[in-house]
Amino acid sequence: MSFELLQMVGDAQKKGAVIDVRTGDTVRVSQKIKEGDKFRIQVFEGTVIRVDRKQSHTERIVVRKVTSGVGVEKSFLMHSPLVEKVEIVRRGKVRRNNLRYLRERSGKSARLTQKDFDRKAVNELPEEAAEAPAEEVKEEAEKAEA
Numbered sequence: 001m002s003f004e005l006l007q008m009v010g011d012a013q014k015k016g017a018v019i020d021v022r023t024g025d026t027v028r029v030s031q032k033i034k035e036g037d038k039f040r041i042q043v044f045e046g047t048v049i050r051v052d053r054k055q056s057h058t059e060r061i062v063v064r065k066v067t068s069g070v071g072v073e074k075s076f077l078m079h080s081p082l083v084e085k086v087e088i089v090r091r092g093k094v095r096r097n098n099l100r101y102l103r104e105r106s107g108k109s110a111r112l113t114q115k116d117f118d119r120k121a122v123n124e125l126p127e128e129a130a131e132a133p134a135e136e137v138k139e140e141a142e143k144a145e146a
Helices: 002-013 102-103 118-124 127-145
Strands: 026-035 038-052 061-069 070-077 081-092
Touching: 026 061, 026 070, 038 070, 038 081, 038 102, 070 081, 081 118
Parallel strands: none
Antiparallel strands: 026 038, 026 081, 038 061, 061 070
């Protein structure tokens, strides 16, 4: 019973459908930043070097980019309300989930081979798929309360 309750709470916290981000992808993440009482959108573009807990409400990606010769890595929770949008720019061909070896590389040796993919189809979420899980979770929560 308690596991089912935890599962329902976790599903309720999900944003709905999230695009399928894989390790090796070059992504553009738009994140809300609060400064004082104002919000602004900051974009962070880089290579996904790790994907954690896929299909969970705690799904996380680690994105790395090199700026002015300094490597910068940021971790994003995919279902966080602060993450506005995740857009896939390129798909890289990789054979592992954790690309830590890119930290020691620079220049051409840090490049990943590009795979062909349909950028428009990957970055679009069908409206029905995004709304359907949210409605089901609400109905299940109402049944559990009754």
